[in-house]
């Protein structure tokens with residue numbers, strides 16, 4: 001899995017700097033970026049975030065891996081230019097504001113449209129990990145809102 005991610009990053013970097021004169025291909029070595037714990041204001045439960053890549057301008061795509069322990073999730077939030085989530089392990093939940101909770105599994109790909117209020121996380125009994133690919137607008141890729149209070153999930 002790590003090798004697969006590394007190959008993806010290299011391809012993205014090659015694409016993003018392809019036209020610049022002095023731009024150089026940059027390799028971020030596996031294991032060189034220590035994981036961070038999700039800030040309690042923005043997450044419930046135990047959430048581990050690992051940076052993957054942060055593209056150089058004019059590209060503005062940011063990539064990371066987030067692992068949610070059972071019962072952990074994000075607060076409500078939105079993304080100014082949207083977000084792609086690729087579920088890489090476990091079983092999770094995603095919900096759009098005003099819509100039912102949906103269950104997602106390894107291999108599922110979720111598109112969150114720009115400005116749509118939502119949250120994502122693990123189920124109460126399973127861990128979930130996703131790759132998140134998010135574009136930043138003026139350096140900002142997320143707008144945080146309130147915590148998720150009650151989850152109504154029948155799946």
Ligand code: MN
Nearest residue numbers: 077083112120
């Ligand atoms: Mn999101």
